[in-house]
Amino acid sequence: MYERKIIPTLNCGLDIIGEVLFGKWKIRLLWFINEGHKRPSELQRKIPDASRRVLNIQLNELERHELVTRKIYPVVPPKVEYNLTELGKTLIPVLAALGQWGDANEERLRDVILKQLVSSDLYDT
Amino acid sequence: MYERKIIPTLNCGLDIIGEVLFGKWKIRLLWFINEGHKRPSELQRKIPDASRRVLNIQLNELERHELVTRKIYPVVPPKVEYNLTELGKTLIPVLAALGQWGDANEERLRDVILKQLVSSDLYDT
DNA sequence: TCATATAGGGATAAATTATTCCCCTATTGC
DNA sequence: GCAATAGGGGAATAATTTATCCCTATATGA
Numbered sequence: 001m002y003e004r005k006i007i008p009t010l011n012c013g014l015d016i017i018g019e020v021l022f023g024k025w026k027i028r029l030l031w032f033i034n035e036g037h038k039r040p041s042e043l044q045r046k047i048p049d050a051s052r053r054v055l056n057i058q059l060n061e062l063e064r065h066e067l068v069t070r071k072i073y074p075v076v077p078p079k080v081e082y083n084l085t086e087l088g089k090t091l092i093p094v095l096a097a098l099g100q101w102g103d104a105n106e107e108r109l110r111d112v113i114l115k116q117l118v119s120s121d122l123y124d125t
Numbered sequence: 126m127y128e129r130k131i132i133p134t135l136n137c138g139l140d141i142i143g144e145v146l147f148g149k150w151k152i153r154l155l156w157f158i159n160e161g162h163k164r165p166s167e168l169q170r171k172i173p174d175a176s177r178r179v180l181n182i183q184l185n186e187l188e189r190h191e192l193v194t195r196k197i198y199p200v201v202p203p204k205v206e207y208n209l210t211e212l213g214k215t216l217i218p219v220l221a222a223l224g225q226w227g228d229a230n231e232e233r234l235r236d237v238i239l240k241q242l243v244s245s246d247l248y249d250t
Numbered sequence: 251t252c253a254t255a256t257a258g259g260g261a262t263a264a265a266t267t268a269t270t271c272c273c274c275t276a277t278t279g280c
Numbered sequence: 281g282c283a284a285t286a287g288g289g290g291a292a293t294a295a296t297t298t299a300t301c302c303c304t305a306t307a308t309g310a
Contacts, residue, residue, distance in 0.1 A: 013227025102138025
């Protein structure tokens with residue numbers, strides 16, 4: 001496992017939440033698990049842009065941060081289920097607020113975000 | 126400027142907010158600007174762990190995303206002031222909710238976060 | 251004259267994150 | 281036997297983000 005060289009400062013709540021929620025897919029993982037998509041394969045289907053590998057890694061981190069639990073069923077083929085912990089559940093309203101803000105400003109922001117991404121050459125068509 | 130090779134999907138509000146709030150210091154920048162620390166040098170003093178360079182870069186991004194405005198006073202030595210836009214202001218309650226969640230769970234999370242950061246070798250002392 | 255404050259950008263190195271590819275387990279169905 | 285399924289991890293590499301270092305400009309004060 002990769003070992004960090006720069007230790008983050010964790011002075012305030014905002015620092016903490018940064019550590020816990022950063023990672024490209026974590027918010028979505030929590031969200032979908034909360035919606036009932038608990039198995040890794042389901043989550044992969046819900047988030048097809050992410051590779052299987054990263055989802056695993058980020059799920060592991062969420063587990064270490066005690067936001068989700070991982071239950072392994074001793075069956076073949078294997079079955080695994082992720083669930084939100086009590087702590088994880090308390091995060092859902094906050095994520096909902098984030099999502100609502102994003103939804104409310106979706107069109108406007110999609111434009112400015114893409115404008116800075118796409119190279120200007122590709123504009124005139 | 127660095128040009129992205131992988132274009133993110135922006136399907137839902139959570140994707141959008143991910144793009145807008147990612148960046149190690151962005152949440153804190155917005156927060157401190159809202160608190161009235163508007164000049165770059167003030168912000169640098171409030172966030173000493175970040176290099177001057179990244180703060181500039183992330184402030185530029187916040188400006189492009191229309192969350193802050195940048196006002197330049199034609200004086201010497203130069204004076205610049207950042208302010209939240211109307212859109213930026215609507216984000217503050219959401220950030221407050223994030224911060225509160227982080228504050229409420231600070232001790233517990235600081236432990237699990239650091240536990241996974243510090244290499245196990247350094248543990249037994 | 252020289253250091254300081256103020257704002258910012260370029261180039262490059264380092265750190266971090268994410269992607270790709272490949273391998274392993276064991277059972278069921280063909 | 282072979283493919284598919286379901287979950288997972290190692291290694292190497294690509295992509296992205298941060299950090300470092302250095303340079304510009306001007307007025308002020310020592």
